[in-house]
Amino acid sequence: MDKNINIDHKLIEYIFSHSNNLHPVQKELIKYNESLGHIKRLQISILQANFLQFIIKSRKINNCLEVGTFTGYSTLSMALSLNKNGKILTIDKDKEKNIIAKNFFKKAKVLYKIKTETSNGNEALIKLIKNNKKYDLILIDADKENYISYFDKSLKLLNKNGLLIVDNILWKGEVTNIYSRDKLTQKIKMFNQHVKNSKINKYILPIGDGFYICWK
Numbered sequence: 331m332d333k334n335i336n337i338d339h340k341l342i343e344y345i346f347s348h349s350n351n352l353h354p355v356q357k358e359l360i361k362y363n364e365s366l367g368h369i370k371r372l373q374i375s376i377l378q379a380n381f382l383q384f385i386i387k388s389r390k391i392n393n394c395l396e397v398g399t400f401t402g403y404s405t406l407s408m409a410l411s412l413n414k415n416g417k418i419l420t421i422d423k424d425k426e427k428n429i430i431a432k433n434f435f436k437k438a439k440v441l442y443k444i445k446t447e448t449s450n451g452n453e454a455l456i457k458l459i460k461n462n463k464k465y466d467l468i469l470i471d472a473d474k475e476n477y478i479s480y481f482d483k484s485l486k487l488l489n490k491n492g493l494l495i496v497d498n499i500l501w502k503g504e505v506t507n508i509y510s511r512d513k514l515t516q517k518i519k520m521f522n523q524h525v526k527n528s529k530i531n532k533y534i535l536p537i538g539d540g541f542y543i544c545w546k
């Protein structure tokens with residue numbers, strides 16, 4: 331067996347206290363999401379956002395695409411790490427949440443780096459493919475039913491050496507539950523098998539609900 335420690339709440343606090351501080355607007359957005367009740371779980375974890383920030387800074391990425399904005403925590407975190415010329419396009423069908431997200435982007439003074447699109451993920455990706463758009467980093471974090479479709483389309487939108495990152499692929503550990511008949515668990519398992527069968531390079535990073543990290 332591989333050697334990994336269990337990360338409990340105390341360790342999480344320790345990790346945060348020995349890492350870069352969050353931006354004040356990141357803190358505010360986390361508080362806002364907590365006030366939303368159970369849907370706060372839609373936000374990626376702070377550790378996942380920290381990882382995205384590290385990747386963007388260290389690889390000098392400046393062109394990102396995201397499917398699944400929600401209230402904007404992942405978008406904001408990525409935008410804060412992009413240099414001044416960096417850009418991110420984020421897609422979500424939810425018009426109300428888009429207004430909330432944009433207010434946070436404005437507050438953090440990063441709105442100029444972010445283009446939001448309120449539309450269906452598949453339709454938006456088809457349009458981008460038609461327009462020959464390419465990205466250095468693509469984050470997929472939207473409806474699980476469409477993950478395979480988002481993944482296949484994203485491969486066409488990825489620059490050489492670009493990274494394709496997909497969230498929720500461990501599905502709270504349910505992917506190893508052989509008795510689960512839950513529809514979404516089945517969808518995630520099918521998606522993971524699809525990635526496994528594809529020729530792309532891949533690693534699973536077990537932070538948050540699990541990131542699939544893929545590159546050509």
Ligand SMILES: C[S@@+](CC[C@H](N)C(=O)[O-])C[C@H]1O[C@@H](n2cnc3c(N)ncnc32)[C@H](O)[C@@H]1O
Nearest residue numbers: 373374398400403404422423424450451472473
């Ligand atoms: C898990 S949340 C995204 C969380 C966000 N990345 C964050 O860290 O805060 C998923 C989002 O996908 C959006 N979504 C669901 N189905 C969609 C679709 N067919 N097209 C576009 N967006 C969709 C939802 O409106 C929701 O805001």
